[in-house]
Amino acid sequence: MEIDGRDLKILALLQDDCRIPNAELAQRVGMSASACWRRVRALEEAGVIEKYSAQISPAGIGFDFHAIVHVHLTRHDPDRLGEFIRAVENCPDVQECYATTGQADYHLKVMCRDLEAYNHFLEKFLFRLPAVASAQTNLVLRTIKNDPSLAR
Structure with a gap:
């Protein structure tokens, strides 16, 4: 189109x-x-409009913890990689996931209620995935720009 x-x-x-x-x-x-x-x-x-949605304030519903997580995989075995991707797709704490070039294999945008919930995410979810070797967390201190608009 x-x-x-x-x-x-x-x-x-x-x-x-x-x-x-x-x-x-x-x-x-x-x-x-x-x-x-x-x-x-x-x-x-044509798939240009994928869906309609409401933009919700994370803080407005109690999600005050926001992090960018850089994930390193043990190896890129197709089975383990597929398991990692399916798990991330189904995890409500993960808002976005990107496969990128550079040091980390994947970058996750994670939103939780607080530090305790994030620790639970790491211990009970991320570090239990066989493909994950390590992860580095960068806390988001404040959002400077959050504009998903494409058509300008």
């Missing part, structure tokens, strides 16, 4: 407020409501 200027405007508006009524979205983009609705559906079907 080729993305044009109107698509980018639709995406930017939806990223800003995914609950915007279709009639208002259409008016702001300069399209008819039915044409706008068809365009949004096409963006959804």
